[in-house]
Amino acid sequence: MINKDIKYNPNFIIHPGKTLDENLEFIKMSQVELSLRTGLGEKHISQIINGESPITPDTAIKLERAIGISAEFWNSLQGNYDIAQSRILANKRDEQEIAIAKKYNYKELVSFGLVEDTNILIEQVKNLFNFFRVNSLKYITQIKKIAFRQSNGNINNYSLSSWLRFGEIESEKIKNVGKFDKAKLKEKLIELKKLTFLPNNFYKSLQDACAECGVLVVYTPYFKNTKVNGAVRWIGDNPLIQLNSRGTYSDIFWFTFFHEIGHILLHGKKENFLDFDKNTKNIKEEKEADKFAANILISENRYKKLILKKSLSIDDAKYFADSEGVDFGVLIGRFAHDNLLSWSKAKGFRKKINIC
Numbered sequence: 001m002i003n004k005d006i007k008y009n010p011n012f013i014i015h016p017g018k019t020l021d022e023n024l025e026f027i028k029m030s031q032v033e034l035s036l037r038t039g040l041g042e043k044h045i046s047q048i049i050n051g052e053s054p055i056t057p058d059t060a061i062k063l064e065r066a067i068g069i070s071a072e073f074w075n076s077l078q079g080n081y082d083i084a085q086s087r088i089l090a091n092k093r094d095e096q097e098i099a100i101a102k103k104y105n106y107k108e109l110v111s112f113g114l115v116e117d118t119n120i121l122i123e124q125v126k127n128l129f130n131f132f133r134v135n136s137l138k139y140i141t142q143i144k145k146i147a148f149r150q151s152n153g154n155i156n157n158y159s160l161s162s163w164l165r166f167g168e169i170e171s172e173k174i175k176n177v178g179k180f181d182k183a184k185l186k187e188k189l190i191e192l193k194k195l196t197f198l199p200n201n202f203y204k205s206l207q208d209a210c211a212e213c214g215v216l217v218v219y220t221p222y223f224k225n226t227k228v229n230g231a232v233r234w235i236g237d238n239p240l241i242q243l244n245s246r247g248t249y250s251d252i253f254w255f256t257f258f259h260e261i262g263h264i265l266l267h268g269k270k271e272n273f274l275d276f277d278k279n280t281k282n283i284k285e286e287k288e289a290d291k292f293a294a295n296i297l298i299s300e301n302r303y304k305k306l307i308l309k310k311s312l313s314i315d316d317a318k319y320f321a322d323s324e325g326v327d328f329g330v331l332i333g334r335f336a337h338d339n340l341l342s343w344s345k346a347k348g349f350r351k352k353i354n355i356c
Contacts, residue, residue, distance in 0.1 A: 013084040015051035016077035023067060037066040054078055093136075094125050100137040101125045103158045105224060112221060114166060132165055146233060146272045156225035160274070163223040164231065167242035170218040171235060174207060180214030180238050182265065188213055189261075189296060196254050196297070196327040203355045206257075214238050215264065217257075219355050222246040230256040232263045233272035239264045250351040251333025255293050262292030297326050298334060307340060327351065 024034060031049070035042045040062060047053035055063070060074035098121045106124050110117045115127040125137070132140055141148045144161035188209055195202045195209075203219060210217045216235065222228075222244040229252070231242045241260040243253065256275065263273045266288050275286065294300070306312070306320055317335075321328040329351040336346040 013081055013088070016055050016074060016081055017047075017049040017051050017053075019077055020055070020063070020074075021049045023069065027067060029067065034066060038062040054082070091122075094122060094129075097125045097137050098122065101128055104128060104162060105156070105159050108159070108223060109162060112166065114162075114169075131162075146231075146274055154225065155227050155276070156223075159223045160226045160228060163220065163226055163228065163244070164233075164242070166220045166223075167218050167231070167240065168235065170220055171216045171240050174211055174216055174218070177211045177216060177238060178214045185210075185213040185215060185261070185265065190325070192258075192261075193296065193325055196250065196330050198250060198327065198351060198353075210241070215261075216240040217243070219243045219245075227276050229275050230260050231272075231274045232260040234270045245353075245355075248352050249329070249333065250327060250353050251330045253353045254297060254327075254330055255333070258293035258296045259289045261296075262289035266292060294334070297330055298324055303334070307335075307338070 024031065029037075031042055031045045034040070035045055038045075038059075040059065044053060048055060048059070055074045055078045057071065057075055060071035060078070063069065063074055064071040101121065101124050106115065106128075109115045109131065115124075115131050118124060118127070128137060129135065132143075134140060134143070140161055144164055147161040147164055148157045191209060192206065195206055199205070207217050214237075216238055218240065220242060228244065229246055230244070233240055241257065241264075243256055243260075246252075259275060260273070263271070263285065267273075267285055271285075273285065273289075275289075302320070302324070306316075309316070317331060318328050321331040324331070329349055332341065332346045332349040335341040336343045
């Protein structure tokens with residue numbers, strides 16, 4: 001993911017007029033004679049040699065005919081000079097971005113192999129440009145509006161935008177993604193639910209099954225102080241579900257996954273959602289996605305009948321989970337969430353997600 005391309009960044013630049021002057025001296029041709037041979041004014045030739053005017057493609061052809069050096073050579077010299085000059089100006093502007101770069105947890109990005117390790121601030125700025133694919137860090141608030149829309153002071157919006165970008169990078173690795181098909185996604189729900197049993201290579205199976213429906217699914221590490229459980233947004237015409245390692249237990253992982261599926265199926269196309277632990281629970285769309293996830297994993301009516309039993313054994317619960325086609329740990333997590341069982345007692349029955 002780190003861009004290691006070698007770039008031409010000279011410490012000084014030479015205008016192509018200097019090379020023209022050296023060639024005229026070598027072939028013993030005066031500026032007056034060059035003017036006569038090319039039709040270029042003497043003043044204009046002087047301005048080129050003094051670095052005050054560029055060598056245009058038309059001038060390059062005239063020089064080729066007058067002194068025998070190709071137009072491509074002159075155009076190349078002028079192009080390199082123009083880029084180098086622009087890069088020097090850009091470098092001066094980049095120094096003004098250091099204050100913004102400091103707001104990002106650069107070391108965290110380094111730890112995930114997303115940027116090169118450096119303590120030189122201007123290099124950090126340029127590495128962040130490459131990571132976010134922007135010309136200025138000021139633009140990130142616009143292209144990652146979903147991250148900077150959050151008002152909770154405990155959330156690091158800059159880390160959140162980094163986490164979202166990480167998800168986009170991971171999504172580019174998914175192959176054979178079909179066109180988004182809502183009906184096909186609905187048909188896949190039972191198949192996806194079976195993956196709660198965590199068979200070998202379940203994550204790859206999850207990605208492939210969703211990709212068939214045109215849904216991108218990625219799993220990325222949790223970024224500090226983002227407070228995010230998951231997200232869904234649209235990349236072109238495909239929805240992208242991004243999950244993280246904050247919910248290491250399978251019941252949290254799967255509830256979050258089906259919550260995001262709920263957003264895709266229930267809410268408008270192209271709508272983006274960031275789902276946090278607490279601060280979005282009162283939003284109508286979040287409640288709807290929560291209900292969707294809960295009912296997909298465990299039938300609401302059957303669950304209500306189950307918890308009305310005066311005594312409920314472990315075997316009864318396991319039998320119920322099997323009949324629902326869902327992993328037992330997911331049911332136990334539901335019990336704990338509904339305060340029917342303490343989290344400490346539930347811990348021994350809950351599975352942890354392990355995605356390499």
